[in-house]
Amino acid sequence: MSDNTAGSLRIGEVQSSYMAQARRRRLYSGIMLAIFVLLMVAGFQTAEDRNGGSFLGGIDNVFDYPAEVIAEAASKASELPGHLVHFFPALIETINIAAVSTLIGALGAILLSLLATRGMARYPRLIGVFRRVLDIMRAVPEIVIALVLIFILGGGPVPAMIAIAFHTVGALGKLFSEVNENADLKPLDGLASVGANWSQRMILGVVPQVAPNWLSYALLRFEINIRASAILGFVGAGGLGHELKVSIQWGQGKYDEAAAMFILLFLTIVFFDQLSSYARDKLVHGSNAGSH
Amino acid sequence: MTMMDLNADLRDQANRLFRRKRLLAFGIPGLVLLYFAYVVFAFDIPGLIQRASADNARALVADVYSHKVHITRDNRSGDVIAAIEGEKKGRYPNGEAPAWVTLGDTTVIDLGKGHVITYLPTDNGVTYDVPGYGVMSFTVSRSKGVVQSYPSDEIPTWINASKNRVAITTDAGRLTITRNRTEVFRYFTGWELFFFTLDSPYHGLGFGEVARHFLGGEAGAILSEFWNNKMWLHKDVYWAIGETVMMAFLGTFGAAIISLPLAFLAAKNFSPLVAVRFGTRRVFDFFRGVDALIWTIILTRAFGLGPLTGALAILITDTGTFGKLFSEALENVDEKQVEGIRSTGAKPLQRYRIGVVPQITPVLLSQILYYLESNTRSATIIGAITGGGIGLLLTQAMITQKDWEEVTYYIVLIVLMVMVMDWISGALRRRLISGHDGKI
Structure with a gap:
């Protein structure tokens, strides 16, 4: 067998197998796309069948409600500043719920994430257990715990706070432990060699390395938690969500109050959204620039 | 400062740095504690402890397992x-x-x-x-x-x-x-009648006997007795779980489809007009800023109660989120590949298809899958408001304040549902990322 013929034969083989592969890949993507489109269409149809009103019947009315609210708010424009002041305490409560639960959740997440990271764990055998604990805490939607606690504790901010904090421990714990995994373990060895105990090793060896990333994730979570705290208020926990529900159930005549609360909520979310993305940018990318 | 000695100056600097660090090390925990103390009173926690109903808690816990x-x-x-x-x-x-x-x-x-x-x-x-x-x-x-x-x-x-x-x-x-x-x-x-109600022929049979009937050709009847259990309503419960997942799926992927073309308009390297870029970005900010809660309220008025409303609320909020994330991903695209395609004389659409899309697909899909899991949880909450899915069943069971074993059943299913979605999305993301690395 000469090298030449074998070479050209191989090229032909490679070419045809490449073409076959490309065709197969195109076929697979085609099938995937078809299944996806089918799922989307069937899904929207099922959702529409089980819905109170239809999509086409409602699409024209999407702006009716905002228009009514705006019209009524505009006709009582002079009362709007009063409403904004009146509902400000409720807004503060909503923000407080988010802040406290983020703080408590972050503290719990720091502890659990350190316990669940290889090389840092206090009890290396229990790493798996702590990871499962984080998985479960992350999987529990806030509303579940909030509703159960409202039954036991009565309505108010505390059930929402506990519920959000619980979920935050799981959500932040996973992100924190990913950050921890990228930390350098050499400082820990150094600290261990001078006789530091576990908490000293963590505080002096790990925290300075990972704090900016932790803080950045916690800020992102705070913004998410503000939304969660508003929505939980709507199902019975206190704060702005609760006030919003009351005035919406009242309907026409209290639209000006609803409008004031929409404005407050919108401004708050945009404010903290911008603040947290600015601060995060600074923390993660600008830490070198800051020290110069 | 009148001292010109370099050493003294350095020492001074170091001292100041230490003082600042010490202040931070004690000041931040102090502030946090102070804030907690404020919250204890702002949330009226002493009053809450008095109002808390131990009887309710006891009844709930007892009902959960009995x-x-x-x-x-x-x-x-x-x-x-x-x-x-x-x-x-x-x-x-x-x-x-x-x-x-x-x-x-x-x-x-x-x-x-x-x-x-x-x-x-x-x-x-x-x-x-x-x-x-x-x-x-x-x-x-x-x-x-x-x-x-x-x-x-x-x-x-x-x-x-x-x-x-x-x-x-x-x-x-x-x-x-x-x-x-x-x-x-x-x-x-125990949870009585969980599998079969009293009127079912299989009620009271042991597991072995049911298994024997099952293998003896009555599998369909047994499953249908379980599925149509009138007390636990398994059929409705699993339909509701499906509805919640469906809301999350439709909302997430619908948002992705809508926001991808818009993201091109908001990305610096694809959209030359500043005004268009600015306008699109503000639209994204607006969709994100008007929270899912407000969208849910507005859409409920237009479309009535149900899963479609929930799906659309997720869709609109996430259009804003995805628009922002996608346009950031697009701005990080490597221009060299686009240039290479352009050098072969490709038209703009071809440049996007071959030069850009393969670069961003894994990034975008991984973000979409991440949100799919998180939206499953949101869909549970939104369902409680718009009246769709497992969220509705959960709130209904809670309102009666006596079917805590059913509430527990729903909670277990919800947690399992989220964990399964998390696992699926994680597995797909890992495959996407490793598949991408493999190609390079």
């Missing part, structure tokens, strides 16, 4: 009915009762541990024999209410008696007598 059987006598007609959880669907057929109840003119209810209650045929009479205390007897009449006699002069604290109502709670069960009815609860561990 069920009760009601033996009820109608004090007007004299009919005695046995029903699990007192529900119509859990009622024993007329003339039948569990083995610890002997029906007849005199109904004898054996609560175990020596506690025996009898329903006497005359004057709606009831006796309750509590070991270590004695026999109490009661009669009920329209005119005199509940006539009571106890073996001791002083009534113990576990008996709550008034003229028209007696409630006796012991560790064996609970007896309540009012003018209208006499009722005994006996508590058992």
